[in-house]
Amino acid sequence: MARRLRDSLPASVDVLEREGEPTALIDLWAGAEAVWLVDAVLSGAAPGTVLRLDASKSDPPERLRGGTTHHFSLGESIAVARALGRLPPRVVVFGIEGERFDLGEELTPAVAAAIAPVCSAIEEEVRELSAGR
């Protein structure tokens, strides 16, 4: 996904791949006009289901926060950033329902099939935002 978006999006858009602890994102998106976040989700929907969530005005719902004793979720990081006034004006989260979360290097076909439509959606939203400036 990142490879495709790097090729397809204008140079003014940074495409970053990150893993691990998500509060680090708060520094990464500093100064950005808009940010699109893509992550795996586990909500019980069919594998490959795409969830689009506009977090610009409100925090992700509680059920998507998944806080732990030891870790912050993406949703909590968005909520903290908003509380600190450190959220870009536009924040969109794309969640792709995962199928397998055990060790392995390949995506399952259902999840892999969600990559292209999510890329297209992000490309379209970037185009719209650029055109609307």
Add this chain to the structure above:
Amino acid sequence: MAESRTKTIKTQALARVEGEGAMFVRIEGNRVSDVKLRIYEPPRFFEAFLRGRGFTEAPDITARICGICPVAYQMSAVGAMEDICGVEVGGQLRALRRLLYCGEWIESHALHVFMLHAPDFLGFDSAVELARADPTVVQRALELKKTGNLVMKVVGGREIHPINVRVGGWYRVPRKSELEPLRPALEQAREIALEAVRFTAGLRFPEYEQAYELVALAQPDEYPIDRGRIVSSNGLDIDVADYDDHFVEEHVPWSNALHSRLRERGSYLCGPLARYALSADRLSDGARSAAAEAGLTPAERNPFRSIVVRSVEMVYAAEEALRLIAEYEEPDAPAVTVEPRAGIGYGCTEAPRGILYHRYEINDEGTILDAKIVPPTSQNQRTIEEDLRGVVERSLQLPDDELTLLCEQTIRNYDPCISCATHFLKLEVERS
């Protein structure tokens, strides 16, 4: 007539990824009759995954076990492989490893102290609420984390899951000029950490102490991070290679994670409280003074005050990193040559939350035949259950919601690693 009632406190899993975790406490009358902490433990799967892989792959594979403490996994793995192959990585190559580890301590402790544990003490449901009420506290955490990240990036090549670590040393060592820019950030981190010690020392702590057996690495001349003998407050003093003679892991029916215990004496505690108790005199000057001002002594046995010790360790990690940078000289080569040879080797380092033990067996080609990984959360699991029992027994008069909060806080004293050992959850109280 004595009141007859049963109260059950249990957790409901909120699985973010695989597995789930849960806690269960049953109270009958004025007695806690059952405590079970159920946690899932990816290291078990990783042990199987490692078999058949090359010995040089272990640091990168095991780093994936945890997004918070990948350096700990890498360091225990390289230590074990170098032990097998009869190689000692010393001098500046080792100093860089310690520096990288300081970055991880700062990052991990900052997250836990400010954003996970402090809200418990301040009566907030989460760091989100804390950020709304007192943004400065959360901003400090993010600044500290940023410094930890910076160290990881400069030394490890990447903020998360460093890619520069290898058996024998590094793929590339930094120039002295690359480390210099870390200094102002680390000096600022030291100041924030000193504030954190004062801030945490002023929190209200539940009154609770246990006569724990505290277990940590130790060595004569420095605070334990990347090596040492395994020692305890009850006189244990062994080489890492003798770990399995003294510690054993057991299956319990309610948890996927193994429970560790000392063969002779049972449960024990590892992590900041243990490190501090056993090596307080080996802290840097600033960290030692901060600990004294905070009223800490090596006799500290209140697990809730581990938040203060973590803050002291952030001061230490910043000061130690500054020392390592000041003394850094670029090594001639980024790594020493390591030729595989058949054997068994052992590695143990101080992850932010306690000792992390690795044991590997490889053949002459360097193929991994067997792997054993014991994360700190497994080691603390029995003690967490015992603390829950003790804390609940002393607090039966509390309403359910406060008792539940206290249970969560008790578990968080150990900064249990969900990635290494559990996925957490909110607690729920049920009465019957």
